[in-house]
Amino acid sequence: MSIISQIKPLAVKALKDLYNYDIAGPDLTINTTKPEFEGDYTLVMFSFVKQLKKSPEQLGNEIGEHLTKSNPEIFTAFNVIKGFLNLTVADNYWINFLQSNFSSKDFGSKPGNGETVMVEYSSPNTNKPLHLGHLRNIFLGWSIARILKESGYKTVKSCIVNDRGIHICKSMIAWQLFANGASPRSTGIKGDHFVGEYYVKFNDEYKKQVEELVIRGMKKEEAEKEAPIMKGTQQMLLDWEAGKPEVIGLWEKMNGWVYEGFDITYKRIGADFHKMYYESNTYLLGKQFVEEGLKQGVFFRKDDGSVWIDLTADGLDEKLVLRKDGTSVYITQDLGLADQKYEEFKYNQSIYVIADEQNYHMKVLKLILQKLNKPYAEGIDHLSYGMVELPSGRMKSREGTVVDADDMVAEMVNVAKHKTEELGKVKDFTEAELKELYDTIALGALKFFLLRVDPKKRMIFNPEESIDFHGFTGPFVQYTHARIRSILRKAEGTRDKAQGTGGLLKLERDLIILLEQYPTIIEQACTEHNPSVIAIYVFNLAKMFNTFYTEHSVMNAESEEKKQFRLQLSEMTANVIASGMGLLGIKVPERM
RNA sequence: UGGCUUAUAGUUCAAUGGAUGAGAACACUUCACUACGAAUGAAGAAAUGAAAGUUCGAAUCUUUCUAAGCCAACCA
Structure with missing residues (x-):
């Protein structure tokens, strides 16, 4: 307690x-x-x-x-x-606290509480590779799931893949037109990047065709509808929905390429899922809700046959839930998917990690479920986060200003490599150990950078200034951990001796007090769904330790008792740092 | 036009309504490696968008204003 x-x-x-x-x-x-x-x-x-x-x-x-x-x-x-x-x-209170917790690897974790939480995150489109914005989403989702698990919840990480629709057809048609049968294998390009190139090619060609039509005297709006490549894309979507074998075959093939690429990236950055949902399987869901809602009088039908819900009493608008042609819209699918997830996992809470541009949508989703009296409605929660922007504004794929996720990771690895070589502290590492270390540091820097900010705030990333390794950063915390481990290695075997007592020095005391707060910090991060709380804490802890470390010697302490006491203090600090960083999905090295 | 969000040192971020110093980090100016690891530590300078209100007390709550972003599609 x-x-x-x-x-x-x-x-x-x-x-x-x-x-x-x-x-x-x-x-x-x-x-x-x-x-x-x-x-x-x-x-x-x-x-x-x-x-x-x-x-x-x-x-x-x-x-x-x-x-x-x-x-x-x-x-x-x-x-x-x-x-x-x-x-x-009392000093003794703190000393007792330290002695009963210093060697614990799971200080701050709670036993299972029997509740299940679903966390949906990543949710990419299958027409282009992941970018920096996805990374924020993925790191947030992964971390909050990890924090919930630490707090005693059973967690189910899920992902809804947007694998169908007009945007997917765009890259498909461009591939048909321009690829001459090329594939990721034949070109040596990673699958998601390969497909992304055709999405870009579509836009180039489309723009060209529209311009030609305008030159020939057509109005721009009309030209945008009449461009042959666009008409072809729309036809392709119809063919897809009709299940035309060639189209389905191409769709499966290209999506397969993208998944291969995604898998590589997910693995690299440590993202994983218990359950994948595909929009191609879920886009027809939710229609039963329409009947149900009409029967309950929650929905109403307009003269043209379309079905709506009136949310004006809740300060929102009227919202369409079924088109007049009987097809479902985005929100209808989401109702269906929420229900399917519940049937499958009986969740107490379902967290959606989605950018803040969908705040309104998520509010509507929850409200409709509440009005339909669904038992799981209250558990629906939107972990809304701000977009990652560049100094020039929002990233735009059409303008080529997107910071690619794979590139970003590769660049960070490079920086980590240079920095490590420059300092030359791990010259005895094997090739494999070095590679692992660079990844640890690079991803530590990247994840910490994206997680240390309150999710709901949008953040600006300046590609010109590479992510720092000093100060409020992942590598700073990792370094502190490595340094402590270095001390502990030297003191191997001497731990179980008499414990230090006597008056606590101010810095010793401050450090213990901070360590004692760790479980409370996890609780806060958990209830607020906010990993930045952990990042800030773990940084403060590292900083506090460094101050203590320069002021007081551990190995050459004033007495043997003090030495043992400070070894315990150091060990606990290292454990809490490792644990806290682990909640952010960041590894901590023994040496760096 | 409505709804939601944001606004804090030059920059990037903190601060359950609490202390006449609003904390960090980066950058800047100094200092400290014969030291358990200097990817470090120490010192300095620097900020609550504007105005009213609520109260013992406001960066935080209320109102108005200003600026930025998002949403308000039979798009996803």
Whole structure:
């Protein structure tokens, strides 16, 4: 149990004992004490000062007196400044805490709670390779699933692949027109990139054809509809829906290429899924909802036969759920898929990692499910994140300004390689060990960079400035870990001796206090669905350790007891760093 | 026109309504390797978009304004 959740009931009890005053735990504010004041944790008293009709100083003294007297094993001192009661926690409390947790590899993880959470992420189109924006999505999705697992949930990672539709047909038709039967194998190009090239070729050709038609006197809008390549694409979509064998064959072949490419990338960056859904299988789902909704009076039919839901009472608009020709729209499929997922996994919570441009859509989805009284509606949750933009604005594939995911990773690996060679600390590594190390550092830098920011904020990535390895970065944290491991290797075997006691130095104390907060940090990241909380914490921990490390020697400590104590402190720090980074999907090296 | 989101040092990010110093990092100016690993540490300078309100107390809540982004498709 965290120290704060131990202090709270004690404070509640103190108020009851002293003044017969009832206050609920959540109404009490307990913070870490600001560094400029004496103490570890602070009880803010303003909230009940008025009701008790005493001065803050008097209250603080009385409560402080009561707390230290009745709990001498926890509190050793207090002071009052204005409305703040600063409490000092006993050295022995911290030392005991350290001794019972320092070697634990799963400090902060909770036992299973029996609930299942689905996390849907990545969700690519199969007409082009993954880019930097997908990476943010993938890292976020993977990490939040990992954090939920640590918090006791059973997690199911899923992915809905947008493998059909007009945009897929575009690259298909361009391949028919221009490829002369070329394939990823014949050209040596990775499958997703190969297909992406034809998507670009489509757009080039389309633009050309439209321009020609305009020159021949056609209006632009009309030309956009009449361009032969576009008409061909639309025909292809109809053929696909009709199940025409040649079209299906081509579609399967090209999608297969893309999947091969995606698999390589996913594997490289450590993404994985329990369940893949394909839009080609789900795009007809959801129609049963229409009947159901009409029967319940949640939906209504217009004269032309189309079916709608009126959400104006909820501050939204009327939303179409079925076209007049009886075909379903995007939201209908999503209703169907939500239901299918529930049938399959009986989730308590279903998190969709999707960019913030779909905030409205996701709101509508949840609202409709609620109105249909679906048992899983409440569990629908949108983990909305801001787009990754370039200094010039949004990435646009048609303008060639997209930062490709594979390129990005390769570039980071290069930087890691150069930096490592420059420092020359791992010259004895084998080729394979070096390769692994470069990947660890490169992906550590990249993942940390994308995860350290609050998801809902959009972020700007400047390709000119490569991702830094100093300061608030993955490699900084990894380096700290490697350095600690280096100390621990030197002290191998000497751990189980007498434990250090005696007065804690300020930096030792600060470090333990920070370590003690780790489980609370995981809880926060879990409830807020926000991995950046972990990234910030783990960075602060590394920084704190580095400060401690330069100030106090571990191996040459003042006494053998101190040495053992600091070894424990170091070990726990390394464990928590490794654990926290693991929640972000980042590995930490023994040496770097 | 409506809805949602964002606005904090030169830049990129923090801060459950709490402390007359709003924290970091990068960049900038200094200093520290005969040291358990300098991919480090220490010191310095630098910010709450504007205005009102709510209260013991506001970067945080409310209102208005300004700027940016997204959405409001029988597109996905």
